[in-house]
Amino acid sequence: MKIIVQSLIVFSLLFYQNAGAHAQSVGNFELSGSLRLETRIFPGPLSYSGQDRSTVSPSIALEPEFVYEINNGDDRFIFTPFLRGDLSDDQRSHGDIREASWVHSSGNWDSQIGIGKVFWGTTEARHLVDIINQTDLIENPDGEDKLGQPMINVRVFSDFGTVSLFILPGFRERTFADDKSRLRGRSIIEGRNARYQSSAKNKHIDFAARWSDSIGDLDIGISQFIGTSREPRFAEVTATSGVQVLQPFYDQIDQFGIDAQLTQDAWLWKLESITRGGQGDRFVAAVAGFEYTIFQISNSNADLGLLAEYLYDGRGVGAPSTNSENDIFIAARFTINDTADTQGLVGAIIDRKTGETALSFDVERRIADQWKAEIEARYFINTDADSFLNSIRNDDFITFRLSRFF
Amino acid sequence: MKKQIQKLFLRNKAFCLFAASAVIATPVLAQTAAEKGLEIAQQIETRDDGFIDSRVTLKMTLTNRNGETSTRELRLASLETSDKSLGDKSLTVFDRPRDIRGTAFLSFTKILDPDDQWLFLPALKRVKRISSANKSGPFVGSEFAYEDLVSFEVEKYNFNWLRDEACGDLQCFVVERTPRYEKSGYSRQVTWVDNQEYRIMRVDYYDRKSSLLKTLQQSGFKQYLNQYWRPSTMVMKNQQTGKQTLLKFENYKFRTGVRENDFTPERLKRIR
Numbered sequence: 001m002k003i004i005v006q007s008l009i010v011f012s013l014l015f016y017q018n019a020g021a022h023a024q025s026v027g028n029f030e031l032s033g034s035l036r037l038e039t040r041i042f043p044g045p046l047s048y049s050g051q052d053r054s055t056v057s058p059s060i061a062l063e064p065e066f067v068y069e070i071n072n073g074d075d076r077f078i079f080t081p082f083l084r085g086d087l088s089d090d091q092r093s094h095g096d097i098r099e100a101s102w103v104h105s106s107g108n109w110d111s112q113i114g115i116g117k118v119f120w121g122t123t124e125a126r127h128l129v130d131i132i133n134q135t136d137l138i139e140n141p142d143g144e145d146k147l148g149q150p151m152i153n154v155r156v157f158s159d160f161g162t163v164s165l166f167i168l169p170g171f172r173e174r175t176f177a178d179d180k181s182r183l184r185g186r187s188i189i190e191g192r193n194a195r196y197q198s199s200a201k202n203k204h205i206d207f208a209a210r211w212s213d214s215i216g217d218l219d220i221g222i223s224q225f226i227g228t229s230r231e232p233r234f235a236e237v238t239a240t241s242g243v244q245v246l247q248p249f250y251d252q253i254d255q256f257g258i259d260a261q262l263t264q265d266a267w268l269w270k271l272e273s274i275t276r277g278g279q280g281d282r283f284v285a286a287v288a289g290f291e292y293t294i295f296q297i298s299n300s301n302a303d304l305g306l307l308a309e310y311l312y313d314g315r316g317v318g319a320p321s322t323n324s325e326n327d328i329f330i331a332a333r334f335t336i337n338d339t340a341d342t343q344g345l346v347g348a349i350i351d352r353k354t355g356e357t358a359l360s361f362d363v364e365r366r367i368a369d370q371w372k373a374e375i376e377a378r379y380f381i382n383t384d385a386d387s388f389l390n391s392i393r394n395d396d397f398i399t400f401r402l403s404r405f406f
Numbered sequence: 407m408k409k410q411i412q413k414l415f416l417r418n419k420a421f422c423l424f425a426a427s428a429v430i431a432t433p434v435l436a437q438t439a440a441e442k443g444l445e446i447a448q449q450i451e452t453r454d455d456g457f458i459d460s461r462v463t464l465k466m467t468l469t470n471r472n473g474e475t476s477t478r479e480l481r482l483a484s485l486e487t488s489d490k491s492l493g494d495k496s497l498t499v500f501d502r503p504r505d506i507r508g509t510a511f512l513s514f515t516k517i518l519d520p521d522d523q524w525l526f527l528p529a530l531k532r533v534k535r536i537s538s539a540n541k542s543g544p545f546v547g548s549e550f551a552y553e554d555l556v557s558f559e560v561e562k563y564n565f566n567w568l569r570d571e572a573c574g575d576l577q578c579f580v581v582e583r584t585p586r587y588e589k590s591g592y593s594r595q596v597t598w599v600d601n602q603e604y605r606i607m608r609v610d611y612y613d614r615k616s617s618l619l620k621t622l623q624q625s626g627f628k629q630y631l632n633q634y635w636r637p638s639t640m641v642m643k644n645q646q647t648g649k650q651t652l653l654k655f656e657n658y659k660f661r662t663g664v665r666e667n668d669f670t671p672e673r674l675k676r677i678r
Contacts, residue, residue, distance in 0.1 A: 032504065032507060073678050076678060103676055107667075110676055117531050118675075155672065157673070162672040212672060214671055219535045261535050263537060265520065266537050268535070295540040296540070337544050339470070369476065370505075372505045405503070406504060
């Protein structure tokens with residue numbers, strides 16, 4: 001891992017030297033991207049034997065993007081590798097190809113062939129409908145970071161909206177913290193030792209389709225996915241070392257989703273809902289809520305957004321467990337609208353039954369032309385004895401990140 | 407927003423031409439000040455009709471009270487809509503600063519109804535429909551408000567001709583316009599329109615308390631396709647804070663062949 005970190009630093013310095021001052025744009029070729037230095041601090045004590053002692057976890061991440069364009073930009077080749085080296089967490093030192101694809105654009109259709117990333121959805125607290133990409137959980141415990149997904153995607157645009165079809169050859173396994181990591185939870189997950197319902201395992205070919213349109217104030221999408229669940233269930237097994245570990249099991253599922261937003265004046269009304277079959281009884285889950293923005297608060301340039309969402313999940317015992325069965329999300333978003341683009345979000349997800357609460361605080365600001373500073377904090381309170389949050393209750397953390405963009 | 411900016415420019419040029427010919431052709435004595443103001447505005451709009459679409463690169467320099475500057479670079483594409491009861495569509499893509507590189511803003515301008523606006527966030531590959539209720543809010547921290555950058559549509563204002571006076575080497579109509587749309591940050595705007603080509607040379611913006619808030623100067627006009635005038639420089643100075651935003655336009659291109667379905671929220675996901 002030290003080698004990874006050292007090579008990353010060397011590579012990063014090269015990028016800094018060659019691409020640091022300006023993005024490199026030679027003819028049809030462009031290089032851009034970011035270099036991120038960050039430190040995660042865990043003030044709380046360790047919870048489990050085997051976890052490393054460190055409370056400070058410094059790391060470096062490099063994410064360059066290479067784009068080559070031909071045919072006046074109608075054909076683009078994109079390559080976006082990602083590499084993180086973490087000095088105290090071997091498992092979090094990891095790499096991925098976020099994107100490696102050929103994008104072709106035409107009059108009323110376009111296509112993407114290769115590894116890519118797709119986002120579907122409207123709500124903030126939870127992304128129920130979004131299913132194409134696997135979660136890169138060791139990169140970000142919030143589940144907001146995704147692994148690149150191999151795909152053949154064609155989109156057709158018409159007056160009746162956009163139809164997007166996906167063939168997804170190849171499945172990406174979710175990444176998990178290992179036994180030495182913070183945020184690992186009570187049980188060790190052997191993420192690389194997964195089992196599958198399909199005999200094709202991670203070579204199963206999945207399919208997805210989506211229709212979306214903007215109709216007046218309403219933006220709406222309807223989607224269907226058939227294939228390997230991105231969310232695994234876990235089976236308790238005895239590892240070769242003799243310890244009890246959790247083994248991921250990926251079911252074959254079908255999932256129908258709807259995502260919608262109604263935009264009226266300063267109100268955004270949001271809804272996401274899914275029904276999924278293949279993991280015990282078919283179940284329904286939904287997130288619904290609003291974002292209301294007070295613009296130019298007390299005659300300043302700053303905006304204050306107030307967010308509230310209700311999270312429901314009706315899944316049964318045969319499905320992967322969730323923390324979002326009956327929860328309320330409330331948050332405030334502040335946007336200063338200054339030249340540094342200062343903005344932040346303070347939020348809480350509260351379990352209505354147990355009162356278990358996950359607090360979050362995010363703030364970011366440009367500190368120079370090519371530099372951005374970010375602070376992210378996560379704090380867990382009132383955790384319920386049976387929940388996953390309880391098993392990471394000592395892992396409240398704060399992240400300081402300094403990013404250079406080129 | 408980009409589109410809106412473009413539209414503004416386009417409309418300004420057309421407006422100028424039309425207004426000039428109309429005024430020359432019409433006996434002035436029979437007109438009220440409101441009629442004359444409206445006629446000038448209609449000239450501006452008509453002279454800008456028919457550009458179909460345009461693209462331009464912008465460099466924005468923000469200067470604060472202490473003279474410190476920061477810059478943004480963006481590309482703006484505009485498209486006239488076939489439906490005359492709607493405004494133009496515009497697409498803005500940011501190239502600098504690098505942390506917001508690839509961020510795209512899509513706007514469908516309406517006449518009196520709220521505009522439709524979407525934002526594309528490239529890191530998340532997420533398109534968000536956003537509220538357009540912040541018409542008077544600052545655009546990317548600049549001295550331009552969103553409403554300053556949308557396409558010029560006659561129906562958005564009531565007009566009143568104030569006087570004719572010299573503006574630099576030219577003669578200008580001085581026309582006051584009062585926003586008819588909701589949520590404007592302005593009680594009124596006073597515009598200087600040259601009587602040859604109907605180009606908007608200057609705008610004084612008055613806040614809701616009727617105090618002078620900002621002054622816009624447009625200069626370096628060039629004519630495209632033998633019809634459409636566009637400024638190469640816009641300077642918006644906030645008279646209350648001393649802050650200033652400079653916009654430089656480069657590489658105007660017209661009738662580039664973009665289509666209406668290039669201006670859709672879904673298309674933002676693979677914008678270049």
